[in-house]
Amino acid sequence: MATCSRTGLLPLDAQVELVRHLLSALVLRLSHLGPREQARPEGNEVFLAFHRAVRGSFATSRRVDEYAQALGYSPRTLTRAVLAATGRTAKQYLDDYTVLEAKRLLVHTDLAAAGIAGRLGFATPASFAKFFRQHTDRTPTDFRRGARTP
Secondary structure, three states: OHHHHOHHHOOHHHHHHHHHHHHHHHHHHHHOOOHHHHHOHHHHHHHHHHHHHHHHHOOOOOOHHHHHHHHOOOHHHHHHHHHHHHOOOHHHHHHHHHHHHHHHHHHHOOOOHHHHHHHOOOOOHHHHHHHHHHHHOOOHHHHHHHHHOO
16 A cells, blocks of 8 residues: 555656556456356356457447347346456446546547547547546546646
8 A cells, every 4th residue: 555655756657657557457357356257157258258349349339239249148148247247237347448448548648538539439529528527527638637647
């Protein structure tokens, strides 16, 4: 805990690298959650297929029914598997993944919010800003400013 409280003393480049590694660790942890996924191996396979699909196409689709159809499962089966593996619904998992990628782009690139919106598949920068604010209670600009302030 002491290490985390002293990150403000690090140079900005080191802080950015630290955030990058922490986000990577979080994504790995979310995709390899413990005991619940071992209890239902078939659910684990469904979740892992969903996770791979989300990683590959979250910028083109954020609809659970589209992923379910593409993977050959019902939306209910997909949601149950994701819930068992992560404690989140399939839609929440999709949104969490999108927010995580948005945060990564805000911290690690100089892309404008409009560029990030396009990269993440939002029709307009305003729809991206609204989505981001709903999930983080901050605007993309505020988040970037806070993440980059030493």
